[in-house]
Amino acid sequence: MEAKKLLLQANLKATHQRQVILNLLLACKNHPTVENMYALSKKEIPSISLATVYKTLDSFSQAGIINKTLTTEGIVRFDPNLSSHGHIYCTNSNEIIDYFDNELNELVSNFFKKKKVKNFHIKKISLNIMGTKIDPDKSMSIK
């Protein structure tokens, strides 16, 4: 039970609903919304309430187990991928894919080592690439 361990490490009570939600999140390869997670978890726990899903996702992102992101359209989504990465949004289809490139990470973090932001402690840098798909039926991808 991977999820249980993660929860305890984060000082969260490992309730059934939390374990189910976390397992679903870890299996997710996309960036689910609250409603997505509600629908998914309802399959396993039909009695789960939407408020619990809200509270749970919130406590997960508080604890740093997942990240909260927002699309340009203002839709709240959750990102189970914690490693430093960017996002590619298609502003037509609202698709999001993760973007990860070591070279870019180096580039940006080196840059900010030189250029200091004054009176500010940087916690996270995120790069968002917005645009549109050329062939709407295929998905976008990184070379």
Next chain:
Amino acid sequence: MEAKKLLLQANLKATHQRQVILNLLLACKNHPTVENMYALSKKEIPSISLATVYKTLDSFSQAGIINKTLTTEGIVRFDPNLSSHGHIYCTNSNEIIDYFDNELNELVSNFFKKKKVKNFHIKKISLNIMGTKIDPDKSMSIK
């Protein structure tokens, strides 16, 4: 009347409320919320309705006159600065300042010239730096 010209260029009818809102936006050095703009415009047009402000800001961002941004907390804000720039968010105070650096822009755009994103047409790249202020009474700034 700078605003009027901009509106006509964007194929939007130059109504009084739109001109007032756009002028306020152009004078703004920060990233106002809908409510901010409602309060400001109400000073000049006491009868203006909140729905109009919503619709107006929406049509402006549709037309590309301003940009819609979102804080990590999900607050919708508008950014009258259209040139390519990033944002520095303080996750405690919800302050946002623009971040612009030519060197960084070069760095990132060169990077994406090499690394192609397949089946995707990039429209905008935005870099968001999240963190906290060290001295909460002062503002953050870039060296």
Next chain:
DNA sequence: ATCACTGCAAATTATTTGCATCTCG
């Protein structure tokens, strides 16, 4: 004159909260 824009109020949607009950540790 036409068609888009405005303002109002009502509707919708998203999210939060209070509280009684239950569960993990």
Next chain:
DNA sequence: CGAGATGCAAATAATTTGCAGTGAT
């Protein structure tokens, strides 16, 4: 056992919509 989590329903917040009247081109 006790702190903290859950589920429900109700509350709040944010945004949108329909529509009649108004105004810009």
